[in-house]
């Protein structure tokens with residue numbers, strides 16, 4: 001471990017026992033995060049992400065293993081850890097009847113900061129998180145996006161070196177999510193804060209994180225940059241449309257013969273679509289179309305797409321991460337909701 005190591009976990013695990021039934025929520029977790037990194041922690045519902053975060057932030061004692069966070073042991077030096085980190089859990093928000101700036105002042109007092117230092121910090125955060133003009137507004141009257149930004153401001157009052165964010169953008173509409181991320185990235189650029197974030201949105205992890213960790217059933221199953229994971233674990237996805245389902249099935253045999261390493265994902269009888277994952281799809285496609293032609297099978301459409309992190313998860317587990325973890329967009333909160341409410 002170097003002085004630049006912000007999180008180092010070894011064999012961390014947590015079991016819950018409910019009515020004599022043991023759940024291994026997290027098992028044998030090993031993590032290394034360096035100063036200034038932005039790491040996304042992905043996984044389906046119940047994978048163990050929140051439990052891991054709660055152990056690393058000293059909120060939950062591990063059943064096994066050890067970890068240091070910001071240079072201090074989570075078990076024996078929890079106060080030192082807490083004073084150096086910010087933690088924004090799921091859906092936590094300030095007291096709803098309190099005003100935005102007062103919430104920030106109370107938070108500073110909680111961390112033992114002087115009144116003057118807290119006031120200055122509160123004003124800085126109100127400005128940099130796009131809450132200008134809302135300092136006197138009751139939290140209750142903020143929009144979903146504004147509330148999440150206030151949560152982040154609350155986590156940053158004591159200028160932590162490391163910020164844990166548990167699904168900061170869940171429930172927000174795409175515009176508010178993009179806005180929230182711009183704020184997170186700006187803060188990081190300005191202060192070099194290390195950020196460890198769980199998210200259900202694979203595109204966010206792909207776009208913003210330098211490193212992606214994937215959990216499934218309590219275990220870490222991948223840890224690398226998004227491009228490296230995609231290159232190693234997922235190939236290009238080729239979709240070819242045929243006139244009939246039987247043509248799609250016959251084409252699957254041709255593909256298997258021409259590119260033995262290709263994975264046939266789907267040969268859908270009803271739609272006549274064949275979906276295949278393979279490497280260097282751009283080179284293989286023309287050859288494949290020729291071979292299909294020679295076999296008397298004519299393709300009507302062909303599309304090639306780059307792999308996504310969901311394809312990576314599919315390759316690792318045989319399941320799609322989207323199936324069970326994408327929040328229902330119909331329940332999304334919008335940035336502009338309540339904005340006309342009084343200040």
Ligand SMILES: Nc1ncnc2c1ncn2[C@@H]1O[C@H](COP(=O)(O)OP(=O)(O)OP(=O)(O)O)[C@@H](O)[C@H]1O
Nearest residue numbers: 016018023025043044045046047048049050051052
């Ligand atoms: N306090 C608890 N008591 C009993 N079981 C728990 C407790 N907290 C979590 N679990 C169980 O531990 C497992 C991991 O849960 P956890 O909340 O860490 O997953 P997660 O990846 O954060 O899921 P989500 O994305 O839905 O928040 C689940 O099976 C969950 O039911």
